[in-house]
Amino acid sequence: MTGGLCTIADVRAWRGHDDPSATSEVDDVIRLFILSTSEYVERHCKRVMRRQEYSEYFDGNNSSEMYLSEPNREVPIDVDEPFYLYHRRGSPRTDRLIDATRYEVHDDGLVIYPAGFICGIRNFRAIYTVGFNTDGWDTLGIGGTGDDEFGVPEDLRKAVAMQTALNLKKMSGRYGDARLGLTSKGLMETEAISEYVQGIEPEVKEILSRYRKVQY
Numbered sequence: 483m484t485g486g487l488c489t490i491a492d493v494r495a496w497r498g499h500d501d502p503s504a505t506s507e508v509d510d511v512i513r514l515f516i517l518s519t520s521e522y523v524e525r526h527c528k529r530v531m532r533r534q535e536y537s538e539y540f541d542g543n544n545s546s547e548m549y550l551s552e553p554n555r556e557v558p559i560d561v562d563e564p565f566y567l568y569h570r571r572g573s574p575r576t577d578r579l580i581d582a583t584r585y586e587v588h589d590d591g592l593v594i595y596p597a598g599f600i601c602g603i604r605n606f607r608a609i610y611t612v613g614f615n616t617d618g619w620d621t622l623g624i625g626g627t628g629d630d631e632f633g634v635p636e637d638l639r640k641a642v643a644m645q646t647a648l649n650l651k652k653m654s655g656r657y658g659d660a661r662l663g664l665t666s667k668g669l670m671e672t673e674a675i676s677e678y679v680q681g682i683e684p685e686v687k688e689i690l691s692r693y694r695k696v697q698y
Contacts, residue, residue: 485616486516487523487531487634492643497650512650519646526682528695529557533613533633539570540606542599552612553591556635556693561589563611570605577607614638641689648683 490512524531530552538551553559565587568577585595587610599606615633682690 485532486513486520486642487614487616488516488520488639488643488646490516492639493646493650496643496647512646515646515650516642519642519649522680523642523645523682523690526687527690527693529554529693530613531557531638531693533560533611533615533617535563535609536612537607537609539604540608542602542605544598544601546594546596546598548593548595548599548606550591550593550608550610550612551695553589553610554695555590557613558589559587559591560611560613561587564609566609567593567595568607568609569600570602570607575605637689638693641686645682645686 490509493512493516520532530536536552540548540551550559559565565582567580567582567585569580570577580595584597585593587593593608614635617633
């Protein structure tokens with residue numbers, strides 16, 4: 483989960499910067515803002531967005547079907563990565579691995595277990611990989627080569643790039659673009675960047691609505 487949800491090139495496209503401003507110092511600041519904005523977007527959406535291993539406990543429901551909490555149709559589970567399902571039994575509770583041939587997992591988070599999820603409180607556990615692949619962020623951070631390699635949907639990249647550009651504009655209004663690169667070390671040391679990563683623009687919020695976790 484080292485990468486952000488958009489590239490430096492995406493942000494530059496929104497900011498309209500010319501080549502003269504494309505310095506390593508400025509890129510360092512943009513990179514910090516991308517990461518901070520990505521984290522803020524994840525908190526807003528109340529779900530994991532960047533690819534990572536996730537562990538969750540859930541209650542058995544006396545049904546053969548169970549939906550995991552993090553993945554959905556917009557933020558899918560990675561079915562090509564290992565998936566582990568445990569039944570937690572005994573006193574003290576012990577995680578007992580269920581043979582993978584006894585259940586099936588769908589990319590929207592649906593788990594079908596014919597033997598049934600026996601009713602109980604936090605008596606099942608799942609470990610899986612979920613979120614969009616941002617592993618190539620360091621190499622794609624300058625140029626970005628498209629959704630297939632980057633792994634983040636175009637509309638989500640647009641939303642995060644737009645919000646990042648707006649957050650940068652807040653700092654530019656205070657310091658000016660000429661000082662953008664000179665503030666990078668201070669921002670890293672004081673974590674003052676959070677001052678500029680507050681709130682989400684209406685247009686961005688509208689795009690993010692499809693990714694936001696619905697609380698029941």
